Amino acid sequence: MSEDAGEHITAIETPVYLKYNFTAGQATTRFLQQVRQGKLVGQRRPECDCGNVYVPARGSCAACGLPTTEEVELGDKATVQSFTIVWIPIPNNPIQPPYIVANLVPDGANISFIHLMSECDNDSVHIGQRVEAVWKPEEEWDYAMDNIRYFRPLDEPDVPIEMIGKVPLAGWEGEA
Amino acid sequence: MSERLSQQFELGYTYTRSTGPIVGRFLTELRQRRIVGTRGDDGRVYVPPMEFDPVTASALDEFVEVADCGEVVSWCWVSEPRDSHPFDTPFAWALVKLDGADVPMVHAVCAGRDEMRTGMRVQACWAEETRGYITDIVCFEPEAQGKGP
Ligand SMILES: [Zn+2]
Numbered sequence: 001m002s003e004d005a006g007e008h009i010t011a012i013e014t015p016v017y018l019k020y021n022f023t024a025g026q027a028t029t030r031f032l033q034q035v036r037q038g039k040l041v042g043q044r045r046p047e048c049d050c051g052n053v054y055v056p057a058r059g060s061c062a063a064c065g066l067p068t069t070e071e072v073e074l075g076d077k078a079t080v081q082s083f084t085i086v087w088i089p090i091p092n093n094p095i096q097p098p099y100i101v102a103n104l105v106p107d108g109a110n111i112s113f114i115h116l117m118s119e120c121d122n123d124s125v126h127i128g129q130r131v132e133a134v135w136k137p138e139e140e141w142d143y144a145m146d147n148i149r150y151f152r153p154l155d156e157p158d159v160p161i162e163m164i165g166k167v168p169l170a171g172w173e174g175e176a
Numbered sequence: 177m178s179e180r181l182s183q184q185f186e187l188g189y190t191y192t193r194s195t196g197p198i199v200g201r202f203l204t205e206l207r208q209r210r211i212v213g214t215r216g217d218d219g220r221v222y223v224p225p226m227e228f229d230p231v232t233a234s235a236l237d238e239f240v241e242v243a244d245c246g247e248v249v250s251w252c253w254v255s256e257p258r259d260s261h262p263f264d265t266p267f268a269w270a271l272v273k274l275d276g277a278d279v280p281m282v283h284a285v286c287a288g289r290d291e292m293r294t295g296m297r298v299q300a301c302w303a304e305e306t307r308g309y310i311t312d313i314v315c316f317e318p319e320a321q322g323k324g325p
Contacts, residue, residue: 009203009308010195017188024181032181091190143181 027059032143042109043068052110076133078104079159081112100125108169119152128158198227207308212239220278242276244300249273249280268292286315
């Protein structure tokens with residue numbers, strides 16, 4: 001059995017895969033049904049002191065644990081709460097680095113969701129920046145957050161850090 | 177609201193693991209169809225090799241070649257293999273103490289359910305093409321009669 005000794009092994013590939021089925025609950029189903037119609041809709045519990053609007057809603061208020069019974073339609077505008085520049089390619093992901101992944105708070109909501117930013121200069125993306133959703137053509141809409149291709153910068157004044165997560169649906173007019 | 181939305185997902189981590197010099201040597205030897213362990217401070221031979229002595233914690237670097245046959249110390253029958261198992265027919269996970277080693281190592285044993293017993297002699301079945309992975313040993317099989325020590 002003469003086999004070439006070859007190089008000394010210093011690393012081995014050890015991939016791990018997790019396959020699972022995700023079944024949406026009532027709140028997520030409702031959210032996805034409306035995303036399919038091209039609308040971002042949050043939920044809140046009107047009686048709650050916290051007044052938080054959650055998106056995507058999970059069906060209960062994080063402050064009091066009670067069901068969020070009221071739907072609140074949100075706009076396409078949002079504020080950058082935080083972001084990262086991704087430099088490492090992700091297997092099977094068609095997006096080429098470097099690209100921006102951001103936590104965005106839509107106007108009228110109080111918590112952020114994660115989405116992509118594009119049509120922007122990566123080096124000038126910043127916390128408090130105003131952005132708007134760029135939707136796919138209507139015929140491509142499905143039960144998925146990537147109905148929104150990405151968010152792009154708006155030419156509006158930045159939201160001060162203490163106001164991020166508190167911008168009303170009417171939008172942000174800049175500091176008085 | 178009767179609609180039920182369900183979707184399949186696959187989450188994958190394409191890890192590459194650094195082996196370090198000790199495990200790297202073990203895998204390099206496996207690729208040449210040899211099994212090596214390290215000798216501990218008390219003289220015991222650990223297979224797969226330990227990087228540090230489990231009692232004194234000193235770094236170990238004396239490699240010892242052991243046989244590719246040995247004895248089943250303990251085992252568990254897998255009657256319904258899953259997707260991630262190495263075989264799609266029933267097999268055993270076993271602790272195999274190789275001749276020359278002082279501790280057993282885990283590997284699969286391909287044998288009939290009725291053949292499996294603690295103390296049985298087994299022999300490594302090598303892959304046709306070795307790559308430096310533990311799967312270079314496809315499994316252990318019952319040793320042919322009269323080949324024992
Ligand atoms: Zn509440």
